[in-house]
Amino acid sequence: MxxxxxxxxxxxxxxxxxxxxxxxxxxxxxxxxxxxxxxxxxxxxxxxxxxxxxxxxxxxxxxxxxxxxxxxxxxxxxxxxxxxxxxxxxxxxxxxxxxxxxxxxxxxxxxxxxxxxxxxxxxAIAEYALGAGRPVSDMMLVVIGSGVGSAVVSDGRILRGAHGTAGEIGHIVIDPAGILCGCGGRGCVETFASVTSIARRYTMAAKEAILAEEVVAKAAAGNPAAARVWNDALGALATVIATAVALIDCALVVLSGTMKLPSEALAPLGALLAKRINLVQLPRVEVGALxxxxxxxxxxxxxxxxxxxxxxxxxxxxxxx
Ligand SMILES: [Zn+2]
Missing domain, CATH: 3.30.420.40 (ATPase, nucleotide binding domain)
Structure with a gap:
């Protein structure tokens, strides 16, 4: 219709x-x-x-x-x-x-x-219909905000799952002995890669309270503490995205969220994914267009x-x- x-x-x-x-x-x-x-x-x-x-x-x-x-x-x-x-x-x-x-x-x-x-x-629906996802039929949106969320478009449809929670990647455990997460678990992706966690981890390491965006900028400028925090965040994201790609075989990963991320800051993510994805097709990684x-x-x-x-x-x- x-x-x-x-x-x-x-x-x-x-x-x-x-x-x-x-x-x-x-x-x-x-x-x-x-x-x-x-x-x-x-x-x-x-x-x-x-x-x-x-x-x-x-x-x-x-x-x-x-x-x-x-x-x-x-x-x-x-x-x-x-x-x-x-x-x-x-x-x-x-x-x-x-x-x-x-x-x-x-x-x-x-x-x-x-x-x-x-x-x-x-x-995800919007990026698929009008934004970065237009050329593909299978994509994954990863949202980095106060938490880390995602949604999957599979063959043109949102993957919802039995309880409507498919794509909830923020609470996949990266380090079982890691920092306590809001969900009650430890070492979830969110404890590395959410905007709040990036800022908190840098504050703990450098005794200076700044925004996550500033941590990313400092990392790009060569600050070792900031670089460690940002690399850990990218590493956690790469691990969970690589796992998702093995399961869903998406052609594109679209990143969006509250942080304004320059594409240079995300460039290492492609390399980290390439190290983790060997057998199946490596997806493109892009920042959301909308x-x-x-x-x-x-x-x-x-x-x-x-x-x-x-x-x-x-x-x-x-x-x-
Ligand atoms: Zn959690």
């Missing part, structure tokens, strides 16, 4: 993965963002967060109405453990959402179909699809832009 070009949905991203707050937009049938809105994400109580989300959605819906092309559905990208089918948020790191029926709340408040999608899946808009676009794509307005992912890939 083709999407009516003037068909519109609301795409919202509350992940904060791509730098800070809550983001939303009206998205049309061609995948264009028609109106962008940003807001600070309330992180203390669920009522404030939901209110802020609803307010942003209502403003976007009103704008669409004024322009004579009303929004027909809403999609929301949410981090954490969610049930996409029921619209339930079970647990979300860094957000005050625990067992909240967010999909139902949005349906009731906005009087339109509302759908949730895991934030990494939203990013940046902070990926979550919004993926949320919109799922809204189009689930509201039976058309297969946005397929159509956006076919379009010439």
């Amino acid at each position: 083709t999407i009516e070009p003037r068909g519109r949905v609301i795409g919202l991203d509350i992940s904060g993965t791509f730098g800070g707050g809550m983001r939303g937009a009206l998205v049309d049938g061609t995948g264009s963002l028609l109106a962008r809105k940003d807001a600070i994400t309330p992180r203390i109580n669920p009522e404030d967060l939901i209110e802020s989300l609803v307010t942003m959605a209502i403003r976007l819906a009103e704008q669409a109405q004024r322009e004579g092309a009303p929004a027909s559905a809403i999609g929301v990208a949410v981090p954490g453990l969610i049930n996409e089918a029921s619209g339930m948020v079970h647990r979300s790191p860094n957000l005050p959402l625990q067992n909240v029926p967010l999909g139902q709340i949005l349906r009731d408040r906005l009087k339109m179909p509302a759908f949730l999608i895991h934030d990494a899946s939203a990013g 940046g902070e808009t990926a979550g919004i676009l993926g949320a919109a794509a799922i809204a189009f699809e689930r509201a039976a307005m058309g297969d946005a992912t397929h159509e956006w890939r076919r379009s010439s832009r």
